[in-house]
Amino acid sequence: MRILCVVGARPNFMKIAPIIHEIRRHPDLTPILVHTGQHYDASMSDAFFRDLDIPEPDAHLRVGSGSHAAQTAGVMIAFEPVLSQQAPDVVVVVGDVNSTLACALVAAKLGVPVAHVEAGLRSRDRTMPEEINRLATDAIADILLTPSEDADANLRSEGVAPERIRRVGNVMIDTLVQQRARATPPSLWHEAGLAEGRYLYVTMHRPANVDTPEMLGHFLGIFGEIQRRVPVVWPLHPRTRARLAEFGLMDSARQWPGLVLGEPLPYRESLWLMASSAGVITDSGGVQEETTALGIPCLTARPNTERPITVTHGTNTLVGSDRERILCEVAAILDGRGKRGRTPPLWDGHAAERIIAALRELVPACRAARQSPAPAHAPRANGEPG
Ligand code: UD1
Numbered sequence: 560m561r562i563l564c565v566v567g568a569r570p571n572f573m574k575i576a577p578i579i580h581e582i583r584r585h586p587d588l589t590p591i592l593v594h595t596g597q598h599y600d601a602s603m604s605d606a607f608f609r610d611l612d613i614p615e616p617d618a619h620l621r622v623g624s625g626s627h628a629a630q631t632a633g634v635m636i637a638f639e640p641v642l643s644q645q646a647p648d649v650v651v652v653v654g655d656v657n658s659t660l661a662c663a664l665v666a667a668k669l670g671v672p673v674a675h676v677e678a679g680l681r682s683r684d685r686t687m688p689e690e691i692n693r694l695a696t697d698a699i700a701d702i703l704l705t706p707s708e709d710a711d712a713n714l715r716s717e718g719v720a721p722e723r724i725r726r727v728g729n730v731m732i733d734t735l736v737q738q739r740a741r742a743t744p745p746s747l748w749h750e751a752g753l754a755e756g757r758y759l760y761v762t763m764h765r766p767a768n769v770d771t772p773e774m775l776g777h778f779l780g781i782f783g784e785i786q787r788r789v790p791v792v793w794p795l796h797p798r799t800r801a802r803l804a805e806f807g808l809m810d811s812a813r814q815w816p817g818l819v820l821g822e823p824l825p826y827r828e829s830l831w832l833m834a835s836s837a838g839v840i841t842d843s844g845g846v847q848e849e850t851t852a853l854g855i856p857c858l859t860a861r862p863n864t865e866r867p868i869t870v871t872h873g874t875n876t877l878v879g880s881d882r883e884r885i886l887c888e889v890a891a892i893l894d895g896r897g898k899r900g901r902t903p904p905l906w907d908g909h910a911a912e913r914i915i916a917a918l919r920e921l922v923p924a925c926r927a928a929r930q931s932p933a934p935a936h937a938p939r940a941n942g943e944p945g
Pocket of ligand 1: 604
């Protein structure tokens with residue numbers, strides 16, 4: 560079986576790495592890796608290939624940044640000939656970025672089975688581009704590989720036939736388990752004199768939080784307040800750095816000695832900072848999960864999450880952008896009253912093994928079904944009318 564795996568943006572790398580490594584353990588499986596180039600800076604892409612031992616891609620589409628339409632269309636146009644040439648048995652897409660949807664669409668239209676890893680997550684907030692990508696990818700995917708029970712329930716309520724859903728657990732936690740002992744302090748750890756459990760770690764890059772001067776200035780004011788008590792360490796995503804400069808906020812960000820700004824960090828250094836912190840403030844999806852797996856309290860600066868299990872089982876608390884709420888939760892964390900949770904089922908470091916088992920089971924059936932399409936008026940496999 561030839562398994563084509565797609566990566567494009569930073570959060571994809573930690574999900575694809577364990578899958579590629581698992582495929583390589585099976586002599587009868589061939590991995591094909593395609594990098595769309597949605598993220599292209601060394602710190603947003605190459606560093607992750609290095610840290611996570613991801614092999615050189617078989618094809619690099621070098622699509623780069625752009626509007627949603629331009630980026631999604633650019634990936635589609637560049638991916639189509641690569642897919643035709645590689646002729647895989649299945650295309651594996653992960654997560655919810657523009658590259659995920661673009662490659663799923665191309666594969667579905669060329670009649671190649673699509674497996675979606677991290678299927679079924681829903682924030683029910685269609686103002687988020689990722690929610691559109693999740694809905695659309697799941698609607699056209701053949702094999703839906705979910706991280707948690709809530710995801711299964713979402714898919715079933717949307718009419719997806721249960722035989723196309725497999726709960727495999729959280730593949731990003733495979734990477735965390737593999738890399739935990741190899742986490743290393745970044746240079747800013749020494750430069751800023753950080754100490755275990757005595758700082759907060761911040762990641763923030765969602766358009767809703769950083770794309771207006773009011774909102775970005777609002778969060779900056781909150782971090783300015785917190786840094787009076789403990790250092791706040793904030794590696795800047797390129798989008799956030801660009802907005803701080805564009806809105807003239809960089810000087811006020813630099814005025815506080817306890818606000819430690821930095822470049823985007825490689826995986827192992829980010830993992831070190833997260834695992835050693837008192838707590839985390841984030842708007843990232845992946846960081847909500849990683850903090851739950853590490854048992855580190857997490858305040859999510861969003862009104863909703865597509866990962867509710869991190870709230871019900873894990874260490875996550877949704878705080879939106881409410882200044883008083885955030886300061887109150889931070890005080891609780893610093894006083895040792897931060898939320899403690901437990902690791903959700905199947906977040907155990909073995910999701911990639913279950914993904915490969917599911918592909919072995921379901922891909923042959925998908926391919927057979929493609930060769931004998933359903934009659935025009937028969938119900939479709941997902942339970943919708945024909
Ligand atoms: C994308 C994903 C988001 C994910 C995030 C993680 C979509 C819709 N969004 O958002 O879900 O959480 O990645 O990082 O797919 N840029 C660089 N260098 C890079 C990449 C981007 O400088 O290597 C800059 C560009 O100016 C670009 C901006 O960052 O315009 C945003 O990048 P883009 O890929 O459009 O979206 P993200 O905000 O990174």
